[in-house]
Amino acid sequence: MDNFGFLFAANAFVWGGIIYFIYTLKQRNRELEKDVELLKEAISKESR
Amino acid sequence: MNQETAEGLEEESSILIWLTGLAFVAAMAAIFLFVPTEKTEGPIQRIMYLHIPSAWLSFFAFFIVFISSILFLWKKEREWDIYAYASAEIGVIFCSLVLITGPIWAKPIWGTWWVWDARLTSTLILWLIYVAYLMLRAQTDPGSMRARYAAVLGIVGFLNIPFIHFSVLWWRTFHPQPKVISSEGFGKGMDPSMLATLGISLGAFTLLYFLLMGQRVRQEKLKDEIDRLKREKLYSS
Numbered sequence: 001m002d003n004f005g006f007l008f009a010a011n012a013f014v015w016g017g018i019i020y021f022i023y024t025l026k027q028r029n030r031e032l033e034k035d036v037e038l039l040k041e042a043i044s045k046e047s048r
Numbered sequence: 049m050n051q052e053t054a055e056g057l058e059e060e061s062s063i064l065i066w067l068t069g070l071a072f073v074a075a076m077a078a079i080f081l082f083v084p085t086e087k088t089e090g091p092i093q094r095i096m097y098l099h100i101p102s103a104w105l106s107f108f109a110f111f112i113v114f115i116s117s118i119l120f121l122w123k124k125e126r127e128w129d130i131y132a133y134a135s136a137e138i139g140v141i142f143c144s145l146v147l148i149t150g151p152i153w154a155k156p157i158w159g160t161w162w163v164w165d166a167r168l169t170s171t172l173i174l175w176l177i178y179v180a181y182l183m184l185r186a187q188t189d190p191g192s193m194r195a196r197y198a199a200v201l202g203i204v205g206f207l208n209i210p211f212i213h214f215s216v217l218w219w220r221t222f223h224p225q226p227k228v229i230s231s232e233g234f235g236k237g238m239d240p241s242m243l244a245t246l247g248i249s250l251g252a253f254t255l256l257y258f259l260l261m262g263q264r265v266r267q268e269k270l271k272d273e274i275d276r277l278k279r280e281k282l283y284s285s
Contacts (some may be wrong), residue, residue: 003092003156010095010152014102014145018256021141025263032270039277046284 064259071252078245086242095153097245100228101253102145103171107209108257109139110178114206117199126272129195132202134264136181137259143175158222166215168224170208177205 079097086093112135120128149169151161162168181201188194216225227237228246238246 002090006092006152006156007094010098010149013148013152014098015140017145021260022263025260025267029263029267029270032267032274036270036273036277039274039281043281043284044275045279 061259062261064262068255068259069253071248071255075245075249077254078248083245084239085243092156095149097249099149099153100246100250102142102149104250105253105257106139106142106146107212108162108254109135109142110174110202110206110209112261113139113178113181113202117202120195120199121203122191124196129199130265130268130272131261132199133185134261134268135203137264138260140178140182141174142253143171143178146171147175154222163222165221165223166219167212167221168269170212170215174205174208174212177201177208181205183245189284249265 068215069090075097079094079148083094087089112134116135118127119125120132150171154163155161181198184201185194188197191204213226215221229236267276
């Protein structure tokens with residue numbers, strides 16, 4: 001019994017899932033950091 | 049968050065990234081180069097080194113949800129709600145991987161993708177409970193009531209985990225009985241090289257959990273910071 005296709009499929013799902021999750025996490029964090037910076041800038045401009 | 053704290057966190061995070069990366073390289077080397085092929089199942093059995101650690105990670109994540117939810121209900125601190133929410137999301141992702149890799153492993157061995165036996169069904173129920181947890185958080189208005197309802201669901205959901213563990217002992221199931229923590233003693237039901245490989249893989253997945261948790265908690269804290277800044281901007285204008 002070889003079933004390499006099944007072994008490949010399981011690895012593809014696990015690695016694909018982990019990499020996709022890390023990628024979306026990183027991207028979302030970057031967007032949020034940018035929003036924080038923009039808001040801080042806007043507040044400091046208004047207070048001047 | 050001041051500059052020094054942020055830099056300290058960045059440094060910790062990069063150490064964890066390296067450690068996790070190295071642990072996964074070691075795990076992959078052990079899975080594909082070191083451990084011998086199992087006699088009856090053949091190469092497909094190597095799915096075990098991803099399937100069991102994914103299950104371990106999801107159970108550990110739901111345990112953190114359970115503890116954090118209790119602490120939230122007790123102390124009413126937002127911090128614990130953040131930990132519970134972050135951990136639930138990670139738990140659901142890895143529980144999904146368990147429910148995907150399991151049938152992929154089952155098809156060539158059992159001849160079917162799925163059977164409604166106690167272990168598989170109770171794992172599916174666990175997944176559904178925590179998907180409901182995430183839906184509850186997404187569909188209700190932010191505030192202490194949402195956090196409270198979610199905490200109750202987070203605690204109730206975890207009670208299913210001991211049932212999942214003992215299901216293969218209480219009922220006759222398709223799913224094999226535990227090999228690592230068995231009645232014969234710790235790791236007695238397994239070849240030492242298989243046990244070592246599984247241990248490395250479990251270690252790598254545990255490090256991955258802490259890495260993901262760090263990022264996910266940071267995300268929630270950034271969202272809180274944005275809400276605070278928006279309020280500040282509103283009052284200042």
